[in-house]
Structures are given as structure tokens and as C-alpha cells.
Amino acid sequence: MQFIVKYILLFLLCSGSLFLNSSLFVNVQTVPKWYWTLFCGMALALVFLVFYFIRKRYLMPSAIINRIKTEMWQLVECIKEKYHTERKRQDKVSEILTPETVLPP
Structure with missing residues (x-):
């Protein structure tokens, strides 16, 4: 060709x-x-x-659809990972700042 x-x-x-x-x-x-x-x-x-x-x-339509699916799943996994790490960080911060651990002045 x-x-x-x-x-x-x-x-x-x-x-x-x-x-x-x-x-x-x-x-x-x-x-x-x-x-x-x-x-x-x-x-x-x-x-x-x-x-x-x-x-x-x-x-090719199937290739485009597969590429979009792959990109979307990667994006979802990235968002989940960021959410879980942020959640863990917030839990640690709240654990540190609980009233029981704060000493009175």
C-alpha cells in the first residue's frame, strides 16, 4: 500500500x-x-x-474505547489512593490532637 x-x-x-x-x-x-x-x-x-x-x-473505535477505559481506571485508582492516604493522614492528625492527649496549660 x-x-x-x-x-x-x-x-x-x-x-x-x-x-x-x-x-x-x-x-x-x-x-x-x-x-x-x-x-x-x-x-x-x-x-x-x-x-x-x-x-x-x-x-479504531475499539482501540479508543479501550484506551479511555484504561485511562479512567488509572485515574480512579489514583484518586482512591490519594483519598486513602489523605484519610490515613487525617486519622493520624486527629489521633494526635484528641483532648486526652492535650496537656492542660
Whole structure:
């Protein structure tokens, strides 16, 4: 598939330079109609291939859902851990500051 994309990119690069040269030095209407059709078709094919690869590699719904689940569970575990450590700290502080342990002045 990368092989095809490379050749499409090469064709579009050559076509783009030919288009720029022809539009600068020659009347654009002298370029054959089949050439414009081929150029536009290749450009559309490249756009669709790029979107297909991006969707296939990075935007798979199950992968996104699994990633979100993993991140959420990690966040929940982190919050639980912080809550428990804070609770333990508060218990220690309240244990130290109970009225029985405070000496009268």
C-alpha cells in the first residue's frame, strides 16, 4: 500500500510542477482534458488513502474505547489512593490532637 501511495505522490508532484509550468508559460486550456481528469482522480485517491490509513491506524473505535477505559481506571485508582492516604493522614492528625492527649496549660 505504501508503494502505491509513493507513486501517487510522485505523480502528483510531477503533475503539480507540470501544471505550474504550463500555467505560467502556456495557456491552461492547452493541457489535455484527460490529463486534468487523471490529475484530479489521483489527488482524490490520495486524499481517500490518507484518511483511510489515519482511520485504520489511529481512530479504531475499539482501540479508543479501550484506551479511555484504561485511562479512567488509572485515574480512579489514583484518586482512591490519594483519598486513602489523605484519610490515613487525617486519622493520624486527629489521633494526635484528641483532648486526652492535650496537656492542660
